Amino acid sequence: MDLGALTSGLLTGLREGVEAALIVAIVIAYLVRTGNAGEVGKVWIGAGVAVVVSLLAGLAIFSTVGSLQTPYEQIFEGSAMLLAAAVVTWMLFWMRRQSRALKGELEARLDRTIGEGSALGLAVLAFTAVIREGLETALFLVGQATSAAAGASSVLVGALLGLIAAAAIGWGIYRGSRRIDLRSFFTWTGASLVFIAAGLLASAVHEFIEIGAIGFGTQTLYDISTVLPDDAGIGEFAHAILGYSAQPAVTTMVVYVAYLVVVLGLYLRPARRPASAPAAAAEVVASEVSAP
DSSP: OOHHHHHHHHHHHHHHHHHHHHHHHHHHHHHHHTTOGGGHHHHHHHHHHHHHHHHHHHHHHHHHHHTOOTTHHHHHHHHHHHHHHHHHHHHHHHHHHHGGGHHHHHHHHHHHHHHHTOHHHHHHHHHHHHHHHHHHHHHHHHHHHHHHGGGHHHHHHHHHHHHHHHHHHHHHHHTTOOOSOHHHHHHHHHHHHHHHHHHHHHHHHHHHHHTTSOOSSOSBSOOOTTTSOTTSHHHHHHHHHHOOOSSOBHHHHHHHHHHIIIIIHHHHSOOSSSSOHHHHHHHHHHHHHHOO
16 A cells, blocks of 8 residues: 555545535535425435546546557646646635635525426536536546556545545534634645645656657756655655655756745735635534524
């Protein structure tokens, strides 16, 4: 079992899973509060189908990688890692900006669906609310598994553990628990995903260097593989979590550092709005569910 890949997958599954669990908690809490508890089963059906579709999509993408030959395998792997890094970067900033209104938007859609009396509508609502998170998670995990190579199974196991923990947190939110500081949770797990995305970006650049698609800055910047190799022990763990490389090319290192400096700096800057979106939504759900 690759501990680094396991931890990387766990962080991804936990961070993304909590976002999906938060959405489901908001929907179910609103249905219960408005006297529509009998419709909750439809929400679970929609969310369950979204999870299955996301899983199948991830497996299909990952299995495609192994069937390709050089240089198409490197092109596909590099493109998958680039896309995964881009998607998770967009997702982090989108959640940071927009999800303050998450609860209100979901409740407005619920009101319309209940008013129309559509039995299928609630399932579709839950499906569309969860599928975006699910596909993002699947794509990001495929990128991590591709980068980890031999540690791909560890990434999957870690992601499953993270998703189980996320489901438990979602249940705690629904039951009105205030023990979890979701504002800090989303901030620091999001920051950890920035490091993982930086590693994926650097790995993608490495793949393109291998096939000659990038012809500049290909010389090795340094080589400390005899001291701290990136394929065993602490170095392997650091490779999965931080994108560490014992023999980075100049271009690879420049891209890695530039991404970290820019994205991490923007992500951790003080928010202009007073409330953090996921935390604010969760706190409102908790207060409503626990209210008599």
